[in-house]
Amino acid sequence: MTILAKHAGYRQAYDALLAHGVDPLNVRFDSVLSPTEGLWNGRRTILLGTNNYLGLTFDSDCIERAVEATRGQGTGTTGSRVANGTYDGHKRLEEALADFYGREHAMVFSTGYQANLGVLSTLVGRGDHLMLDADSHASIYDGSRLGMAEVIRFRHNNPDDLYKRLRRLEGVPGDRLIVVEGIYSMLGDTAPLKEIAAVKRETGAYLLVDEAHSLGVLGRTGRGLAEAAGVEADVDFIVGTFSKSLGSVGGFCVSDSPDFDLLRIVCRPYMFTASLPPGVMASTHEALKKLRAEPALRVNLMRNATRLYDGLTAMGFQTGPEPNPIVAVTMPDQTTAGVFWKMLLESGLYINLAVPPATPANASLLRTSISAAHTIQQIDTALDIFADVGRKLGFLQSDRRRAAGAL
């Protein structure tokens, strides 16, 4: 017995995949060539699973700003903002985020994960009630465990179930905070935010939306689902990440809450970790400018996403409920998913293998994420590879040409 033996159950599931030659945790790229291509096993491979929605990781201006800031101010801050102070880049990035969202306040965290840990554990405390969608991201669940509030889970994307649970709390003291995501990271479905906002208004709860996968993706100006659903005024807090559409690393929270800055002296995942390095802040700031200045990125992104979604759906694959830049194909079981995933990779297509317990309804998923930087040719190649592997594994019911013709 070792100290880690208690986790042996996870090892068994992983070993079962390894037995089929499937090792999703050890995909080693020789190099990454662009937002959409990497070199794997000496072969050019299409990257269709990297959350690089706007394809800005290789943007020459973003790189230039990062290089300048690194040369000018060094590689790291070597400590938290409480201990080592705030750099000009932190302040300017926070101002840019507040301006983008039209909010009074913005606060930057070292990752999106930490933004959720910090905000969720601090906004609500003992005697308060945290209402989580059952399919929430791990960072939301972990944030709920770091704080002292009572945590109640409601059925995924079900405003009636949420309402019922808030009604049961009638007369019970304490603040209520509802937490939902803009686009859910596994199936690419959006939250029914209009209906959730109505529940919030009727029950006097606060509302937080994690726009990790919807920043730069949804909404007329790219602010996310709250903008797309026309309910920004009802959303009290928006959390997001720099690690997807902005192509770097880091997280943030924006709000109009008048005493928002209190978070800076009580929020432990903000106070007790090193702040973002100058180069990261500089590239992120530049990427935010691009996101605002180039709406065409979102048009290309949605064109690509719809093409992939429609193509896979027409082939007879079971896809999620709506076309978004996350498109997931549900597989009958984990082994099939693993083998399918491995054959895709060996055919030049990298996507994510998503298996229980990280997935909703314990599904085994082939999860793709699409970029504005993908060419139509790359999307079509991806569809061809899916069709080819699907045929070899006996999946395909209809012809891929029909899919292309429908577009």
Next chain:
Amino acid sequence: MRDDIAAIFEQVLGRPVAISDDTDIVEDLGMDSLGVMNFVMAIEDFYDLSIPLDRVAQIQTVADLIRAVEELKSGTAA
């Protein structure tokens, strides 16, 4: 109450189950985390209450579950 709970188990698991106070919900009934979540939600619907996640984590046996439901129903939960 135990009959109601047995009926909800059957509905979630899709097979008849025999339970006693000592039945371990995960070990004896072979439920995975998803099964537990669906089961908890069905219990919540039936008794018109919400079981907070920290309470769910403390429930191991049928007796634990009955105690949690009774406490939450009467509003004496810790």
